[in-house]
Amino acid sequence: MPTPPSHHHSDLAPTNPFSLEPPTRWWRSWWRSLSPTRQDRLAAIAPLVSVALFLVAIAASFWYLRTEEQEREQDALIRAVDYAQQRMRLRLLERQEQIMRLARDVATEQVGTAEFASRAETFITQYPELQAITWINAEGRVIISQAAPTVPPEQLHIAALPLPPGPTFDVFTAIRQQPHSVYLQPLARTGMPVPMLQLQVPITAGTRFLGTVLIEYSVDNLLRYATPTEVLSRYTVNMLDAQGQVLSNPVASHTQPRLSLPWLSFKPLKAYTIPIMPVGDSLSMSAQAYRTSPGLVGNGLFWLVGSLSVLTAWLLLGTWRHTGKRLRTQEALVAETNFRRAMENSILTGMRALDLHGRITYVNAAFCQMTGWDEAELVGQLPPYPYWPKEEQNSLMLKLKDELSGKTMPGGFQVRVQRKNGSCFDARLYVSPLIDAHGQHTGWMSSITDITEPNRIRAQLAASHERFTIVLESLDASVSVAPLGSAELLFANKLYRQWFGSQTGGHLQLLQQAGILKTSPQEDDNAISLRPKVRNKNAEVYWPELGKWLEVRSRYLTWVDGRLAQMVIATDITARHLAEEQAAQQAERAQTASRLITMGEMASSVAHELNQPLTAINNYCSGMLSRLDSGSLTESQMRFALEKTAHQAQRAGQVIQHIRSFVKRSKPNRAPAQVEDMVAEAMELANIELRRRNVRLSHHIAARLPPVLADAILIEQVLVNLMKNAAEAIDHGGRPEGQRSVELLVRPKTLEQRPGVEFAIQDTGPGLPPQVLERLFEAFFSTKSEGMGIGLNLCRSIVESHSGRLQAQNLYNGSEVTGCCFSFWIPLADPAALQEDKDTHPQQ
Incomplete structure (x- = not known):
């Protein structure tokens, strides 16, 4: 309700707003003079105005301080780049001095190609910025080049090839005219390999030019290892060529901050570029710094005012976000718990948790499935547990005490577990401590695995190994295994131990006598080198100590420890x-x-x-x-x-x-025999029978036939039998007078890459039927009623004993059979073969 006017004027009459009263009293009076609506408007506007003025003051202060700090940072950038340039200049001069000493050593012939390669490799390994060091002779041809593994193949200098035309060759030509060290920086072009800084140091002996030593620097490695770490950590540093192109990847540790208000943007400072000496203007270092903060980290008042300004707005937002995070964390915890529960219920390994007193606090589904007991029946149980067999409760109680006291074996231990239905199975128990979130030991977690089947398989393997050992021990053959190059005997069965003892002497002697293994002395007189020699046939040796003939067989195998071993089987x-x-x-x-x-x-x-x-x-x-x-x-x-x-x-x-x-x-006596003599003796004997049967005998013997390794009497017997059979075939065939002839052909022939002589007896008889050809050489098979069936079989045995071949085939004139041809082949005499034959038949 408004105040009566008379009363209102009586209160305000003495008040003078322009009087010299205290400010608070004046402010109170002025505020009371305002209407409530205006007071509400001012109450709402005043904080906004104060916040706006505060923000303007903060922005002005920040702009002023930022400008001042940028100037300081720019000065710091210049000082840091100058310092980095000095460090890089000293590093380049140091490498240049080392290469100049290497060039002087090359000029005075103190360093050859091998020493040059060794020292170049040492430089490249010791100084990462060096990528390649090349020795070039006075004609511009590469003598030797040593490069780091990271150099691309297209930038390698190949020895014995001249320098290709280009900037490198142009610099080489200039140095040849006026010897002095020259740096070269190729321009970076798109699609080309990363360029490298080159330095050519002349090799001179007096006034004579001998070539140059070409050093190639990696610009990236030069920047990385020659620039101080504190500079690389604060600024973005690049290497530029003469045209301002970037030659290296920028190196910087700071990124653009997230805050990007228009009046609070962090723009990069002006880049500072300085040429690298002694390279010159062709190589420059450029550095640029980003302002990652407004530079007021040390100004506590600024951060306090700013924090109080946004505190109210952030409290509600922070509370809301925190509540959301808690809800999401709770949901993730529930999902993780359900996931772990599902995983535990899906595995086949039983899990059981005990507290410090031995009470069961947790079992998974696999444990319940193994034992047949439900989770409700097991949780809370104290020992003895229902799945313990009664006859083993005492031993299991002792193991439980060891488990609760922490005396557990890393590999676990085996126990017997009784199911609810009374059956038992073997299990392996592993124990680990349970630690809660506060690091307190609250119990023990045990995992149980059913090992009944592995135990059964292990028992079967043991029984199989025992049977295998019994079989080997019962063999009528000696079996031994020894590694190559060692005197260790890996295995020997009973018969080997009876014959040769328990050492490898018998094993090695068997191999040596059989010719499978030979020994040859090395530089050390006390050592022998075992060199295996594999034969295609089994060896037969005579062992005087045993009075036995032994068949020796050998094969190589990989022993259980990975070594190459040799097994020898000797059979009586x-x-x-x-x-x-x-x-x-x-x-x-x-x-x-x-x-x-x-x-x-x-x-x-x-x-x-x-x-x-x-x-x-x-x-x-x-x-x-x-x-x-x-x-x-x-x-x-x-x-x-x-x-x-x-x-x-x-x-x-x-x-x-x-x-x-x-x-x-x-007795059989194989020796080098003349073919002409054997043929003449056989023809003189066979010609008697052929003349009686009115059969004409002709022969053709190739000239200058070498001797053959044969028993002359046996070969004559084969020839006589074949010629007699040919005459009988002609006689029984009733051939007319003009068609009764037998021809003996003797000619050289190579069979299976072995030279030899072929004997062929051709007749003009009726030939052989197909069914006779199939059984011609069988024992006791004969086409003659009075025949015994041993002639051709014996002939084939004689020929094959001479490593030869005997065969028969019909002769045709078109589709008409005009005769039959028996031929056999025996090899020529060879001294090595003769010696081997004597070794194979020592008693002949």
Whole structure:
């Protein structure tokens, strides 16, 4: 309600607003004179005006202080860049002096290419800014170049090649005319490798120019290692070329601040550039600093006023953000708890937690599934636990005491666990302490893994290993394993230990006697070097100490520790060796019997062959007696008759001698034999049978055939049998007179890269049917009713014992069979092969 006017005037009459009263009393009077509406407006506007004036004052103060601080920072930037330039100049001069000393050593021939490479590598390793050091001769050809691994391949200087045309070669030409050290900074171009600062130091001997030493600096490394760390940490530093192009990556530790008010923006200070001496204007250092703060860190009043100005606004925002963070953290905690719970329930390892008194405080689903007990039945239980077997409770209680006292083994320990249904399984228990958020020890966490199946597999492996050992110990062969180059015996079975003891001597001797392993002395007289030599066939050796023949086999294997080892298996083959000797004797008897059978079949022909000279001798003797009786025998006629008689007697003797040589029993004796002699002997014996059957025998022997390694009698037997069979085939085939011929061809032939001689017997008989060709060389198979079936089989055995091949094929004229051809091949005589044959048959 408004005041009555009379009363109002009575209060204000004595008041004079312009009187000299105290200011507070004047302010109070003026405020009371305002209406409530104006008072509310002023109350709302006054804080805004005061805040605005405060902000203006703060902005003005900040602008003034920022301007002053920029000037100080610019001065600090200039001083820092000048200091960095001095450091870089001293570093370049120091490297230049070192390279000049290297050039003087090269000029005085104190340093060769090897020493130059070594010292250059030392410089490059010791000073990271050096990228390459190259020695160039007076003709501009690169002698040697040593570069850091980081230099791109296209910037490498290849030895023995001249410098390519370009700025480097131009500088080299200038130095050759006026020797002095010159720096060169190539321009940076897009798409080209990062340029490097080059320095060429002349190599001179007196007035004679010998070349230059080219040093290439990495501009990045020069900036990084030559610039002081405090400069790089405060400013953005670049290296510029003569055109102002950036040659290096900027190095700076500060970034643009987040605050970006129009009146509070942090603009970079003016860049300061200074040339690098002694390079000159072609290389400059440029530095620039960013103001990361308004420079009022030390002004506590400024930060106090600013903080109080925004405190009210930030309190509500900060509280709201804090509340939101707490809600998000709580949600993340719940999600993490659910995730860990799901992970624990999904694993197959049982988890159990105990407190310090042994009470179960937690079990996971896997533990409940293992034991069959529910979580409610287990949590809160004290020992003895329901999953302990009754017969093992005492031992498990002792282990629990050790667990609660902290005496746990890192690898865990094995326990027996009883399920709810009464069955048991093996488990391995691992224990670790439980530490809460305050670092207090609150209990123990145990993880349990079912190891019943691994234990079963381990037991099976042990049983398998035992069976394997029993088998090896029971073998009738000696088995030993030893690493290469060592006298250690890794394994030896029972029979090896019985024969050779428990040392590697028997192992190595078996290898040496078998020719699988040879030893050769090294520089050290007490050491031997083992060099393996692998054979394609098993070796047979005779062991005098045992009186046995042993078959030695060897193979290489990787032992369990990764070493290369050699296993040797020695089998007793004494019985087999004796059987082979007996078989050889039986084969020899069979060969003799075959020759006797052949001569028996040829008996009539031999008798007819002997009948002619005997008849002639009888006729000559009878004629001489008749003439003696008549007295008409002259001395010349008697001489003629006696010469004829002696010739016929010699002919009969030769026939008998050939037959005796062919049928007599003798030991196999392979030796170099002349092909012509063997063929002549065989043809003389076979020609008797062929003439009896009215078959013509012709032959062709290649000239200058070398000797072959063979038993001449056995090869003659093969030739006689084949030629006789050819004559019988012609006779049984009923061939006419013009088609009854056998031809013997002897010619050189190389088979499987081995030179040898081929013997081919071709006839004009009816040939061989296909079913006969398939079984031709089988034992006791014959196409003749009176045949024994051992002739061709024996012939093949004889040829194969000479490392040869025997084969048969029909001869055709178009589709008509015109005969058959038997051919065999035996190798030429070779001294090495002859020696090996003697080694293989020591008793022959």
